[in-house]
Amino acid sequence: MTIQNRYDFVLLFDVKDGNPNGDPDAGNLPRVDAETARGLVTDVCLKRKVRNYVGMVKKEQPHYEIYVKEKAILNKQHERAYEAIGAGDLLKSEDKKRKGGDKVDEARAWMCKNFFDVRTFGAVMSTGVNCGQVRGPVQLTFARSVDPIVAQEHSITRMAVATEAEAEKQGGDNRTMGRKHTVPYGLYVAHGFVSSHLAAQTTFSEDDLILLWEALENMFEHDRSAARGEMATRGLYVFKHDSQLGNAHAHSLFARVEPKLNEGVRGVNVPRDFSDYTVKINDHEWPKGVTLERKVG
Numbered sequence: 001m002t003i004q005n006r007y008d009f010v011l012l013f014d015v016k017d018g019n020p021n022g023d024p025d026a027g028n029l030p031r032v033d034a035e036t037a038r039g040l041v042t043d044v045c046l047k048r049k050v051r052n053y054v055g056m057v058k059k060e061q062p063h064y065e066i067y068v069k070e071k072a073i074l075n076k077q078h079e080r081a082y083e084a085i086g087a088g089d090l091l092k093s094e095d096k097k098r099k100g101g102d103k104v105d106e107a108r109a110w111m112c113k114n115f116f117d118v119r120t121f122g123a124v125m126s127t128g129v130n131c132g133q134v135r136g137p138v139q140l141t142f143a144r145s146v147d148p149i150v151a152q153e154h155s156i157t158r159m160a161v162a163t164e165a166e167a168e169k170q171g172g173d174n175r176t177m178g179r180k181h182t183v184p185y186g187l188y189v190a191h192g193f194v195s196s197h198l199a200a201q202t203t204f205s206e207d208d209l210i211l212l213w214e215a216l217e218n219m220f221e222h223d224r225s226a227a228r229g230e231m232a233t234r235g236l237y238v239f240k241h242d243s244q245l246g247n248a249h250a251h252s253l254f255a256r257v258e259p260k261l262n263e264g265v266r267g268v269n270v271p272r273d274f275s276d277y278t279v280k281i282n283d284h285e286w287p288k289g290v291t292l293e294r295k296v297g
Contacts, residue, residue, distance in 0.1 A: 018229020078129035143190035235297030247289030
């Protein structure tokens with residue numbers, strides 16, 4: 001059954017001695033707001049981790065396949081949709097802009113049913129083989145660090161060589177220099193939204209919602225690498241509304257989750273661990289029809 005309630009949520013995660021989201025336009029330095037020096041992690045990065053987790057847990061079984069993944073040929077997935085609904089002959093049409101005809105809606109419905117990330121985040125599926133477009137019920141903002149971060153750059157060396165020419169280099173010094181970028185510590189906050197109206201259009205269900213919460217809680221546990229350092233979900237605060245339209249404004253609910261640097265840290269030391277922060281929940285004059293569900297934290 002599709003979800004019948006609106007949800008808003010706050011995701012807290014941190015990084016220690018790692019690069020949570022490199023910027024390819026800046027030599028893969030950690031993303032930073034130039035005006036405030038606060039760190040940024042894109043929504044695309046977070047969705048990628050959710051996709052990877054679901055793909056790993058569900059093993060790409062029917063109804064839980066992942067549409068946007070490494071080296072995926074999207075038009076091949078669109079062709080599968082037309083074959084599945086018995087309209088494979090439409091794929092022979094030479095008019096690519098109109099390919100699909102009146103079967104586009106059926107193809108779109110099949111894509112939503114089969115791919116978790118399509119019915120969750122939505123997708124543009126009109127490239128070549130037309131399966132239409134889907135506006136996903138789950139949306140995420142950029143994550144922003146609570147305090148300014150410092151992007152550090154480290155020199156590293158490679159002792160091994162790739163070719164015989166490198167091995168025969170005069171002087172015997174075959175080391176290759178490189179660079180590695182890290183954030184010593186940063187606590188990040190992202191906001192998310194779940195629309196029950198859009199969920200009805202994509203068939204995003206209660207089971208899908210449970211899987212989404214599970215992915216947000218555990219996605220960093222299975223995404224380890226030397227480049228990312230130590231990353232962990234530190235808090236997932238879910239606001240459940242009693243209605244489909246909602247019982248309070250999202251921004252007023254988000255403001256109730258307040259991660260604050262502890263006294264004695266600011267101005268003397270700099271934050272280097274989650275224990276340097278305290279997360280306070282403002283429950284004064286709690287809005288009617290809204291329930292706070294703490295998944296983590």
